[in-house]
């Protein structure tokens with residue numbers, strides 16, 4: 001993989017600039033900011049336009065914050081509790097069997113890019129307790145907690161523990177040619 005974030009085609013700079021940091025400035029987001037993020041996310045395309053997603057959030061320090069803080073796993077709690085908000089993205093497998101996770105993933109992408117446009121950073125976490133999420137959000141069986149998203153203003157890497165500070169860099173990607181095929185894939189995957 002290349003070590004830098006450069007690209008060979010003229011794509012929008014947001015795709016290279018967005019990244020998932022772990023250092024956040026510990027200040028609460030506003031409800032208006034969260035609404036703006038979810039508003040962007042709900043314009044994501046979905047199979048048969050079922051929109052099988054829901055965003056449950058806690059703002060840093062609000063009445064739901066402590067309960068939401070228990071959802072990420074220990075490794076993620078080390079850094080994500082400095083975020084300005086935690087969002088649990090839930091998909092509805094009853095509304096869109098077989099496509100609910102795919103569609104929720106697209107909504108997450110929209111949310112992340114909207115946040116970037118607002119000068120905010122996002123970091124998705126698959127490392128969380130689904131049981132805890134189900135209990136905190138009182139989810140019925142057909143609603144699936146997909147990911148927890150930390151959102152906030154990016155903080156200084158110096159605020160992180162040593163091991164995490166070293167990882168606070170923009171990650172690379174596989175070369176375009178490795179993920180793009182004209183016609184059939186040639187024993188790459």
Ligand SMILES: Cc1cc2nc3c(=O)[nH]c(=O)nc-3n(C[C@H](O)[C@H](O)[C@H](O)COP(=O)(O)O)c2cc1C
Nearest residue numbers: 018019020021076123124125126127128147170171
């Ligand atoms: C579904 C999903 C789950 C993830 N889970 C975690 C996680 O539990 N902990 C973590 O630190 N990062 C997690 N990440 C962040 C990825 O590691 C990160 O997006 C990837 O390395 C690319 O880096 P970038 O987002 O900075 O471009 C997750 C990302 C996604 C999309």
